[in-house]
Amino acid sequence: MLKPILSPVLAFVLMSGVLSFACAPSAEAKPDKRKAAQERARQIAGHNLALEGHTAFKQKRFDDAIAKFTEAAKLKPLDPSVNYFLGLSAMYKDDYKLAEKALSRVVVMSGPKDKFAVSALQCFDSRRKEFDRARPYSCLINGGKFWRWAKERMPINVYLSNGSQLPKGFVGNDLNPQKMKQLSGWFRDPKFVSRLQVLRHFRPEYASAVKAGLNDWGWANTEGFLKYQIVDDPSKADILVFYCSTLNGNLPSMSTIPEGRHDPVVVQFPVEYFYKLPLDTWPTVIRSIAGHEFGHAFGLQHSDFKRDLMYPTDKIKFVHRNTDQTGPNVVTNNDAATLRALYDLPAPILKK
Numbered sequence: 001m002l003k004p005i006l007s008p009v010l011a012f013v014l015m016s017g018v019l020s021f022a023c024a025p026s027a028e029a030k031p032d033k034r035k036a037a038q039e040r041a042r043q044i045a046g047h048n049l050a051l052e053g054h055t056a057f058k059q060k061r062f063d064d065a066i067a068k069f070t071e072a073a074k075l076k077p078l079d080p081s082v083n084y085f086l087g088l089s090a091m092y093k094d095d096y097k098l099a100e101k102a103l104s105r106v107v108v109m110s111g112p113k114d115k116f117a118v119s120a121l122q123c124f125d126s127r128r129k130e131f132d133r134a135r136p137y138s139c140l141i142n143g144g145k146f147w148r149w150a151k152e153r154m155p156i157n158v159y160l161s162n163g164s165q166l167p168k169g170f171v172g173n174d175l176n177p178q179k180m181k182q183l184s185g186w187f188r189d190p191k192f193v194s195r196l197q198v199l200r201h202f203r204p205e206y207a208s209a210v211k212a213g214l215n216d217w218g219w220a221n222t223e224g225f226l227k228y229q230i231v232d233d234p235s236k237a238d239i240l241v242f243y244c245s246t247l248n249g250n251l252p253s254m255s256t257i258p259e260g261r262h263d264p265v266v267v268q269f270p271v272e273y274f275y276k277l278p279l280d281t282w283p284t285v286i287r288s289i290a291g292h293e294f295g296h297a298f299g300l301q302h303s304d305f306k307r308d309l310m311y312p313t314d315k316i317k318f319v320h321r322n323t324d325q326t327g328p329n330v331v332t333n334n335d336a337a338t339l340r341a342l343y344d345l346p347a348p349i350l351k352k
C-alpha cells in the first residue's frame with residue numbers, strides 16, 4: 001500500500017498547482033543571446049515535462065512520473081523541485097537507488113532550510129533502512145553556490161609535500177584566494193617547492209597519515225566519478241599540501257580555494273598541532289583531519305552529524321581526547337552519498 005509522506009512542499013504544490021518555486025543558483029558568466037535563447041528553450045521544455053510529471057504523480061502513475069521527471073531533470077538539473085519529485089516517485093516504486101540519487105541532489109544543491117531539502121531529508125529519515133542509513137548534507141558555500149572539479153580536469157593531481165612551508169606572507173591564515181594567483185605562478189617552477197623550508201617538528205609519519213586520509217576517498221576513484229592521483233611534480237598539481245607551525249584559532253587544517261579557475265587548491269596542516277597530539281592516537285587522528293580537509297578540497301562542505309568525516313574538525317577536541325571510544329571520524333554513508341550527488345550535478349562554479 002502506498003504510504004505517502006505528505007511533506008509541506010507536496011501539500012503546497014497540490015493545493016496551489018505551483019510546480020516550481022525554488023530557484024537554482026545562477027551561473028557566473030552572462031551567456032550570449034543565442035545561448036540565452038537556447039537555455040530559455042531548455043527551461044520551457046523542462047518545465048512542460050515537469051508539468052506532465054506532476055499530472056502523472058497526482059494520478060499515482062509513478063512509472064510515467066519517473067520517466068517525465070527524469071527527462072525534465074536532464075534539462076533542468078539544478079531544479080530542486082524536479083529532482084525532489086523524481087526522488088519521491090522513485091520511492092513510491094520502491095526504487096531506492098534512484099530515489100537516493102535524486103533526493104541527495106536536492107539536499108546537496110540546496111541550503112539546509114530550503115523547503116525541498118527539508119522534505120527530501122524527511123524521506124531519508126523515514127526510510128533509513130531502505131536508504132542504507134544515508135543522510136546527505138548541503139554543499140552550498142557562502143553566497144549560495146557550490147563547486148566541484150570538472151570532469152575534464154580529472155584525474156585531479158595531488159602533491160603531498162614532505163613538511164615544507166610556504167614563503168612568508170603566504171603561510172597559514174596569511175594565504176587568501178587573492179594571493180593564490182601569485183603563488184600559482186611560482187608553482188609553475190618545479191624547483192620552487194624544493195627551495196621551501198622544512199619545519200623543525202615535522203615527522204615523515206605525518207605525511208604518511210595525511211596520505212592515508214587522502215586514500216580514504218579511494219572508493220570514489222574506484223567508482224570513477226572523482227578521479228585523483230598523487231604526483232611528484234608540484235607544477236602539475238591541482239591540490240597542493242603544505243605545512244605550517246600553527247593556524248589561527250588552533251585549527252587542525254585549512255584549505256584555500258582560489259578564485260581563478262586554473263589555480264590550484266592549497267591545503268595546509270599545522271605541525272605544532274600534530275606534535276601535541278597524544279602519541280597513541282595521532283596516526284588515526286591526523287588521518288581523520290586530513291581526510292576531512294581533502295573532502296573540502298573535493299568540494300564538500302560541513303555536515304552537522306557528529307560521526308561524519310565532514311563534521312567540523314574545530315568542534316572536535318582532538319588534542320585533549322580521542323573523540324570517543326570508537327575513534328576519530330571516517331567516511332560515512334552520509335559523506336559518500338553527498339560526494340556522489342555533488343559530482344552528479346553540473347556545478348555552477350566548475351574548476352576547469
Ligand SMILES: [Zn+2]
Nearest residue numbers: 296302312313
Ligand atoms: Zn572543515
